[in-house]
Amino acid sequence: MRILVMGGTWFLGKQIVQQALARGWDVTTFNRGRSGADVPGVQAVRGDRTVADDLSRLASSGPWDAVVDTSSSEMPPRDVLRAVRALRKRARRWVHVSTVSVYQGWPHQPITETSPVLDCPPDADESFGWTGADGSPTAYGFQKAGAERAVQQAFGDSCVLLRPGAILGPEEYVGRLPWWLARTARGGRVLAPAPAERHIQPVDVRDVARFAVDQAAATSAGAYNITHPEGITFQGFLDACFTVTRGPGRPVWAEPGLLSEHAVKQWTELPLWRAHKGVWAVDSTRAAGDGLRCRPLVETIADTWAWLQDDGRPVDHPRWAEHGIDPDKEAKILAALG
């Protein structure tokens, strides 16, 4: 197998590269050389995917059996369209990493792959889309939906769309699990979002990568939701964080009403918490049927803590700083809880 990974130097793209190399595949990567080092063993092509000349130069390094695209999270659809057009004749298949944010109903309703997707043209620029007052839908979701249409326009039945929810694991740069680990390590009374028994469905980056690599060699088409089939309760998640960090503390559960009275921002101030009923009701039966295997999340938590102890964070990233509640604000809410 000969594959091209768009990106390939950090988090999901890096995992995909490592796993493809471990299978003995020939791997080309394409990036600007800003976000991380090349994985040894790849053929690295430098360039900016928003620049037509760079894409032409990349195309001349092909052909490939498949392209796996992990690097379009900040791209408007028209840039994704330019890339798929430039590479259409050089690759048989395109595996596109998208997101559950493309669904109109997320996070309000249960989601399957047949749920309606936000409407965005495949050649839209960055101004297309809007974010609702409660954070749903998002401009990001519109843009990713337009990117999916761009890929489908060029590759038709020779593409798959992977729609993960939250991705955690070693080298996470967003800062969700790292924040909870740091907070439980500090110990004491830790503000936690009730109900404790609520199931959450994040997935391990290594499991998403394995499925993406499997899909590069497969012949399936269409979309796959990528969420943890069993998930873990918030209580189980925090218990595992306390266990691995040996933090001397305990969770103190606050009802959503109290958190909103104190204007706690969902998804960021208490990472992975969102009160909407459909947020973790994303069905991944199709992916499980086609080989998605998710390790227990306690393993993800332990391995992420081990990574933080060894390496810290890979690069500074603005999203890291968005996560976590200010200690004074947390103390005020804990005081209100008695």
Ligand SMILES: NC(=O)c1ccc[n+]([C@@H]2O[C@H](COP(=O)([O-])OP(=O)(O)OC[C@H]3O[C@@H](n4cnc5c(N)ncnc54)[C@H](OP(=O)(O)O)[C@@H]3O)[C@@H](O)[C@H]2O)c1
């Ligand atoms: N993290 C999550 O929880 C989550 C959840 C759902 C979906 N997703 C999706 O998962 C995908 C993978 O995310 P990720 O965080 O691993 O990677 P990412 O941030 O989307 O991409 C980073 C990679 O792309 C390269 N890159 C960025 N801009 C480039 C450009 N203009 N030209 C060429 N290369 C460029 C970077 O290298 P250089 O900077 O060196 O160019 C780096 O290798 C994304 O599509 C994201 O939307 C993530």
